[in-house]
Each structure stands twice: as C-alpha cells, then as structure tokens.
Amino acid sequence: xxxxxxxxxxxxxxxxxxxxxxxxxxxxxxxxxxxxxxxxxxxxxxxxxxxxxxxxxxxxxxxxxxxxxxxxxxxxxxxxxxxxxxxxxxxxxxxxxxxxxxxxxxxxxxxxxxxxxxxxxxxxxxxxxxxxxxxxxxxxxxxxxxxxxxxxxxxxxxxxx
Numbered sequence: 406x407x408x409x410x411x412x413x414x415x416x417x418x419x420x421x422x423x424x425x426x427x428x429x430x431x432x433x434x435x436x437x438x439x440x441x442x443x444x445x446x447x448x449x450x451x452x453x454x455x456x457x458x459x460x461x462x463x464x465x466x467x468x469x470x471x472x473x474x475x476x477x478x479x480x481x482x483x484x485x486x487x488x489x490x491x492x493x494x495x496x497x498x499x500x501x502x503x504x505x506x507x508x509x510x511x512x513x514x515x516x517x518x519x520x521x522x523x524x525x526x527x528x529x530x531x532x533x534x535x536x537x538x539x540x541x542x543x544x545x546x547x548x549x550x551x552x553x554x555x556x557x558x559x560x561x562x563x564x565x566x
Contacts, residue, residue, distance in 0.1 A: 409434075409435045409439045409440070409443060410443065410461035411461065412434045412435055413435065413443070413456075413461065414458045414459075414461050416434060417458075418465075418467065418468050419434075420433065420434040420435045421433050421434075421435055421440055421468055437470075440468070443464060444464045444468075444469070445507055447462075447463050447464035448464075448507065449507075450462070452464065453466070454466055
C-alpha cells in the first residue's frame, strides 16, 4: 500500500486510470482493490475529502468511481472540530457499489459467540454449588448400609461359587 500512496502522490488521479501507450492499453498503476483499501482507510481515519500530496494522507472524492460520486454530505458540512464518529456516520453511506456499507470484519464463530457463551457459563456457575451438593447427597444415599450382610454380599461377588 505504501507504493500505491507514493504513486498517488506522484501521479495523482492518473495512477488510478488505465493508460494508452504505444497503441496498447496498460493497467492502472494502482488497482481498484488497493484504491478501495486506501479510500476505506481514509474514511476510517477521517481524512476523506482532502488529500495531502506531501504526506500521502487522505482521499480526494474526485478519484471515486462515477457510481460512488453521489455523497450524502458536502465536505464543507463537516466541521473540522466535529467528532470523528459523526464524520464517519456521514461518510459510511457514500458507497453506491455492490457493498452497501463498510462493515466490521466477520470474525470467527468462536469470537462472535464469546459473550453469549460467557453469559451461559456464568448462569451455570450460579447453580453449580447446589448441583454439586445434590450430587454428593445422591451418591451418599446410594451407598449400602454398612453391616455383616453387605460384607457377605461383597465377599460372595468375588468368589467362584
């Protein structure tokens, strides 16, 4: 991505467009995927709408694909001192392409269900002491009453008669 930023600083919008050289078309210096990554990073950083060629920070809305050029806001509407989340909420709906908005990563199922599993474990732990005590009392109740009769039964169990 650093090379893409460097190419944007040097060539500007021409780095995003295919070039015709010697009667042949050449690919853009920056692919659409990388350009999209740079645009999303600028949105997250709050630098969408302005580009600094010296530092390579930001994204110019004129570089967007034609189907993305209908922003829901005017860059002048967002004050410089506005909180970042306000600016982000205004910018997230500008993508008119196949993906309707920038979503957080899906993560693994284990990470997504972590909170539900923790709540389930906590509720089971509240009942755990009572269940353990009940189990111990049940085991104690199932033990035979000590005496000669039980000793005889136990001894006969092991014999071959």
